[in-house]
Amino acid sequence: MExxxxxxxxxxxxxxxxxxxxxxxxxxxxxxxxxQSHIGVYYWDIFLYLNNALKMxxxxxxxxxxxxxxxPFLTSxxxxxxxxxxSTLFAISGVFYLLGTLGLYLLLKIRFNEWESLAGALSYxxxxxxLIWAVSGALDVPAISLxxxxxYFTMLAVKKDSRFFYLAFPVAMLAFLTRYTxxxxxxxxxxxxxxxxxxRPDLNKAIKGIALGVAIYLPFMWYxxxxxxxxxxxxxxxxxxxxxxxxxxxxxxxLDTLYYxxxxxxxxxxxxxxxxxxxxxxxxxxxxxxxxxILALLVAGILIYGIKILKKxxxxxxxxxxxxxxxxxxxxxxxxxxxxxxxxxxxxxAVILMVMVLIGTYSQVSYALNxxxxxxxxxxxxxxxxxxxxxxxxxxxxxxxWFLAFLIMHSAHPVKVDRYFITMAPPLAxxxxxxxxxxxxxxxxxxxxxxxxxxxxxILLAFSIIFSTVSYMDSIPNSDPQVKSEQAAAQWLxxxxxxxxxxxxxxxxxxxxxxxxxxxVYTRIHLKVTPEVFKELINEIDPDYYxxxxxxxxxxxxxxxxxxxxxxxxxxxxx
Numbered sequence: 001m002e003x004x005x006x007x008x009x010x011x012x013x014x015x016x017x018x019x020x021x022x023x024x025x026x027x028x029x030x031x032x033x034x035x036q037s038h039i040g041v042y043y044w045d046i047f048l049y050l051n052n053a054l055k056m057x058x059x060x061x062x063x064x065x066x067x068x069x070x071x072p073f074l075t076s077x078x079x080x081x082x083x084x085x086x087s088t089l090f091a092i093s094g095v096f097y098l099l100g101t102l103g104l105y106l107l108l109k110i111r112f113n114e115w116e117s118l119a120g121a122l123s124y125x126x127x128x129x130x131l132i133w134a135v136s137g138a139l140d141v142p143a144i145s146l147x148x149x150x151x152y153f154t155m156l157a158v159k160k161d162s163r164f165f166y167l168a169f170p171v172a173m174l175a176f177l178t179r180y181t182x183x184x185x186x187x188x189x190x191x192x193x194x195x196x197x198x199x200r201p202d203l204n205k206a207i208k209g210i211a212l213g214v215a216i217y218l219p220f221m222w223y224x225x226x227x228x229x230x231x232x233x234x235x236x237x238x239x240x241x242x243x244x245x246x247x248x249x250x251x252x253x254x255l256d257t258l259y260y261x262x263x264x265x266x267x268x269x270x271x272x273x274x275x276x277x278x279x280x281x282x283x284x285x286x287x288x289x290x291x292x293x294i295l296a297l298l299v300a301g302i303l304i305y306g307i308k309i310l311k312k313x314x315x316x317x318x319x320x321x322x323x324x325x326x327x328x329x330x331x332x333x334x335x336x337x338x339x340x341x342x343x344x345x346x347x348x349x350a351v352i353l354m355v356m357v358l359i360g361t362y363s364q365v366s367y368a369l370n371x372x373x374x375x376x377x378x379x380x381x382x383x384x385x386x387x388x389x390x391x392x393x394x395x396x397x398x399x400x401x402w403f404l405a406f407l408i409m410h411s412a413h414p415v416k417v418d419r420y421f422i423t424m425a426p427p428l429a430x431x432x433x434x435x436x437x438x439x440x441x442x443x444x445x446x447x448x449x450x451x452x453x454x455x456x457x458x459i460l461l462a463f464s465i466i467f468s469t470v471s472y473m474d475s476i477p478n479s480d481p482q483v484k485s486e487q488a489a490a491q492w493l494x495x496x497x498x499x500x501x502x503x504x505x506x507x508x509x510x511x512x513x514x515x516x517x518x519x520x521v522y523t524r525i526h527l528k529v530t531p532e533v534f535k536e537l538i539n540e541i542d543p544d545y546y547x548x549x550x551x552x553x554x555x556x557x558x559x560x561x562x563x564x565x566x567x568x569x570x571x572x573x574x575x
Contacts, residue, residue, distance in 0.1 A: 017114040018105060021121060025101050028125065028469065029094040032135045035476050037087040039276055040483040046137040047511035050089060053079055054518070061520040064511075066233035069220055070177040071142055089137040097134040100145025101125040104426055107152045110159070111392045112433045113451070115458035116440075120433030122462055123294060124425050126469040128282045129267040132476070133419050136280075140422040143179035146171055148426055151398065154189045157206070158196035158394075165202075165209030173213035177220060180234040181423070184405045187371065188398040191378050195386075195394040254416040257363040260407060260424070265291040267421050268428070269468060272475030279476065281418050290468050294432055297461070301435025304442065312388040317344060350380040367412035374404055403427035436461070482549065485567035489547060490516035492566050500545075506538065507547035521547075526555055546572040 008015055041047060049072045054060025056069075056076035071092070078088045105121035112120065124130065134141050150172035157164035172189060175182040193206060221231050230236075256262075265287035278284045354377035361370060378401045385393055406423040410416070440454035447455075490513055493500055500517065507513045510523030524537050527550060535558065538546065545563070548555055548570040555570075563573035 013114050014109060017118050018102065021105055021118055022102060024122070024466070025098045025125060029098045029135065031473055033087065033090045033094045035473065035478065036090045036135050038478045039480050040487065041086055041137060042277055042480050042483050043136065043138065043280065044509065044511060047515045049137060050086065050515045051511055059084065060518060063520065065227040066224065066230065068139055068177055068179050069223065070174055071139055090135045093137055093142055094135040096142035096145040100141065100148050103145065103148040103152050104429060107148060107155065108430065108433050110155055111395050112437055113454060115455045116433040116436045119436055119458040119461045120429045122465050123432045124429035126465050127268050127425050128270040128472065129418055129421050130425050131469065131472065132279050132282065133422060138419060139179040140419050143175050143182045144422055144426065146175035146178055147182050147185040150175055150185060151189060154192050155395070158192055158198060162198065162202035162205040165206045166212055169209035169213035170216050173216045177217070180237060181409065184371070184409060187375060187405045188401045191375070191401055192394050192398050195382050195397065252415045252417045255414060256416065257411045259416040260411055260421050263418070265295055267418070268294050272472055274477065276477045276480045283418050288468065290464055297435035298428065298431040301431060301438040304438040305434060309385065309390070316388060320344065347380065347384040351377070351384050354380050363412050367409045370408045370412065371405060374401060374408065399427040399430040482568065485569045486512050486549060487516060489566040489569035489571060492564060493545065493571060503544040504541060505545045505547065506541060506543040507549070509549045513547055527553060544574055548572065
């Protein structure tokens with residue numbers, strides 16, 4: 001208690017800002033959960049997680065159990081406590097959203113002051129692409145929240161106490177089990193460890209931390225073996241992802257490797273759209289003025305910092321050239337200077353070469369190979385800059401590789417989905433804090449020992465963000481027509497046929513009706529196959545009912561009659 005008291009006393013400002021952020025985020029999170037609970041679930045994948053949670057709780061028949069299991073597992077614990085609601089998943093997602101933002105504040109605080117860290121963390125939490133998905137029940141925000149904490153614990157382990165490795169790697173494993181692609185977070189984690197040259201005892205603790213992470217996977221591995229007969233089901237997804245084997249009919253199919261970079265302004269802050277379904281795709285909207293202001297801040301920070309680094313590189317080079325000239329009478333000093341210059345030139349060459357290789361092979365080879373090139377680039381960059389008195393070089397490289405690792409993977413994949421950018425949102429927020437930091441470093445104005453420039457920019461940005469977020473949240477529709485139609489259709493069928501659980505049912509949105517009816521519903525999608533093939537697929541299972549949501553496309557279902565039309569949903573019954 002005495003240590004805690006001393007810490008609070010010596011870090012009053014940081015505690016105040018952390019508490020303020022927690023209060024703001026608590027209000028945002030609660031509001032979003034309420035809004036999402038009114039809307040319900042629209043997105044296909046979220047029904048899969050709900051059905052998997054039912055299966056894990058022994059209440060349902062989820063059939064996609066090879067998917068990332070951690071979020072459905074957590075949800076299943078609450079389902080067992082008789083809290084079988086969509087809002088349960090929304091609330092769990094909200095907790096991750098809140099904790100992730102607080103974790104990012106602490107991670108930013110390693111490098112920036114309280115003002116800048118608050119502005120950076122708040123900007124991340126309110127990016128349009130994060131905000132609209134935050135409590136939707138999707139895996140993206142919970143996974144990135146765990147990744148943030150894994151990296152924060154890694155920084156604590158290399159800077160303060162290596163026992164934090166016992167938390168870093170288990171949390172990284174949970175992030176991976178929440179969303180398999182989160183495994184890429186190991187790249188910045190391992191690079192941070194490499195750059196801080198841990199001693200053998202510290203490395204031993206890191207190895208023990210890895211062992212703890214593996215131990216967390218073991219029960220899930222047994223679960224996978226029992227349910228799908230595969231100890232490592234994610235390997236198949238990774239191999240398919242790395243090869244880019246995706247059908248052009250897949251929603252979001254795009255070969256534009258610059259897709260995510262083109263839509264960064266909309267991901268930061270986009271204008272509200274009347275349709276909830278369209279709001280899930282910020283790229284469908286237009287960016288706001290705030291988006292351009294934040295982007296300008298970010299770019300300015302990177303440019304100023306980049307120029308500072310280039311100046312340091314140039315000065316170091318010139319100093320050693322001068323040493324070389326002045327030490328011609330001393331053979332030992334001359335040899336040392338020449339050796340340094342040769343090494344320095346080689347390191348510059350290595351960085352330039354790796355940049356060219358990475359750009360030249362971008363989208364031309366498997367992204368897995370590009371990730372390896374990225375690691376070599378990061379190491380080359382570190383070796384070039386490590387002697388230039390850059391206090392936070394390891395943190396800079398951490399966020400740089402974090403952004404690029406996920407950008408490379410998602411840009412190379414043929415399916416481009418806006419929510420995938422959430423994996424890159426924290427590094428973008430780091431750029432926001434960096435922008436404030438670098439600008440206030442150039443335009444210094446001290447007031448009572450505080451950099452007033454940093455405080456002023458941070459406060460203005462924070463208020464702009466809060467105002468924009470409140471306005472955006474107020475524009476989110478409280479319902480979605482398709483969601484309401486599906487719910488109403490499911491309820492009508494349950495009332496019409498009390499024996500529906502003993503009947504065979506198919507639908508074009510099987511996971512949705514599987515959740516509403518709490519039974520297995522076959523998925524048969526008319527739009528993805530020819531009418532002849534669709535007829536064969538239907539005859540294969542011979543359903544008693546077929547529920548057709550995408551009823552805008554004509555459907556001639558031989559042997560069935562339209563039993564009921566509920567809004568836009570058609571329920572067919574076998575003759």
